[in-house]
Amino acid sequence: GNSVTQMEGPVTLSEEAFLTINCTYTATGYPSLFWYVQYPGEGLQLLLKATKADDKGSNKGFEATYRKETTSFHLEKGSVQVSDSAVYFCALSDPAGGYQKVTFGTGTKLQVIP
Amino acid sequence: DGGITQSPKYLFRKEGQNVTLSCEQNLNHDAMYWYRQDPGQGLRLIYYSQIVNDFQKGDIAEGYSVSREKKESFPLTVTSAQKNPTAFYLCASSPTGSVNIQYFGAGTRLSVL
Numbered sequence: 001g002n003s004v005t006q007m008e009g010p011v012t013l014s015e016e017a018f019l020t021i022n023c024t025y026t027a028t029g030y031p032s033l034f035w036y037v038q039y040p041g042e043g044l045q046l047l048l049k050a051t052k053a054d055d056k057g058s059n060k061g062f063e064a065t066y067r068k069e070t071t072s073f074h075l076e077k078g079s080v081q082v083s084d085s086a087v088y089f090c091a092l093s094d095p096a097g098g099y100q101k102v103t104f105g106t107g108t109k110l111q112v113i114p
Numbered sequence: 115d116g117g118i119t120q121s122p123k124y125l126f127r128k129e130g131q132n133v134t135l136s137c138e139q140n141l142n143h144d145a146m147y148w149y150r151q152d153p154g155q156g157l158r159l160i161y162y163s164q165i166v167n168d169f170q171k172g173d174i175a176e177g178y179s180v181s182r183e184k185k186e187s188f189p190l191t192v193t194s195a196q197k198n199p200t201a202f203y204l205c206a207s208s209p210t211g212s213v214n215i216q217y218f219g220a221g222t223r224l225s226v227l
Contacts, residue, residue, distance in 0.1 A: 032213045043118075043204050043218030044157075051213055089156065093214040102214055106156040 002027045006090050006105035013112050019077040021108045023064075023090035026071065031092040033057075033066050033073040038087045038107070047075075047088070080112045116141050120205050120219035126227050127192065127199060135190045135222045137205035143217070144210050146188040150174060151202040151221075160203075163188055192224065200226050 007022040025031065032051045036044040048057035053068035062077045073090060090105040118139045127133045139146065145164045149157040159172030163182040177196025182188055188207075192199045202223050206216040 034215070036216075041220070043120075043206075043220050044216070045218070046215055049213070049215065101159070102216060104157040106154060 002031070002092060002094050002101070002103045004090050004092055004103050004105035006088075006108050009087075009107075009109040011108060011110050013080055013110070015082055015112055015114050016079045017112075019075070019080045019084075019110070021075040021088055021090075021110070023073045023075065023105060024071050025073065025090070025092050027092055027094050029094045031094040033064070034091040034093070034102075035062070035064055035073070035075050036089040036091060036104075038089065040086070044089060080110070082112050082114055085110055085112045118205055118207055118217055118219035120203075120222050122222060123220070125222055125224045127224060128227050130194045132191055132193050133224070135192070135203055135205075135224070137188045137190065137219060138186055139188075139205075139207045139217075139219075140186060141207055141209070141217060142185070143207035144185070145208045145214075146182070147206040147208070147216065148172075148178070148180065148188070148190045149204045149206065151204055157204065160190065199224055 003026045005024050034049045035047040037047045038044045048059040050057040050066035056065045064073050064075045087107045087109045089107045093102045121136045147162045148160040158174050160178050161180045163169035169182050179191045202221050204221045205219045208216045
């Protein structure tokens with residue numbers, strides 16, 4: 001079956017530090033890949049996506065590249081801010097079988113300190 | 115403003131009681147979903163519906179029930195058969211298309227008294 005593995009948190013960084021959150025996946029078909037962000041007490045919001053190999057998704061300074069050869073979709077940001085503190089979920093959507101089930105990772109909590 | 119509205123924000127259940135969580139969307143999306151979120155476990159799919167009057171069990175459907183009588187609404191009932199209902203419940207919807215982008219409500223936190 002499909003699965004998503006994220007690095008465990010929490011990750012604590014100082015403001016303006018470089019961020020990497022690792023994500024690897026297993027899928028039977030040709031999945032689309034996503035990063036969602038969840039701020040405290042809220043639902044998830046789509047941060048970025050990539051639908052095929054070598055695509056780069058980007059939004060709000062965050063980037064992730066779909067690497068089929070390493071089955072990875074690592075999230076990066078060059079300079080984090082306190083407002084980036086949240087839980088980040090890597091996810092995949094696999095169209096195999098007709099229904100596009102979304103599989104989520106367990107989430108990585110990011111805390112940015114001033 | 116288009117979006118997904120979940121209510122109530124907080125809910126308390128007594129022993130042996132059924133409770134219903136509301137989810138309404140005005141995004142005109144065909145598909146709707148219910149997830150359960152527990153600390154350190156990510157999101158687990160309870161039920162999903164791809165069209166009105168049809169729904170399917172997800173990975174952890176036992177102790178839960180749903181209905182989909184209107185496109186806009188997908189209520190979730192947590193029955194007394196669910197022995198460990200304390201969790202954060204998230205409703206989502208998605209438009210028909212080749213990429214399943216999900217739009218989430220703000221969630222309902224259910225606790226047992």
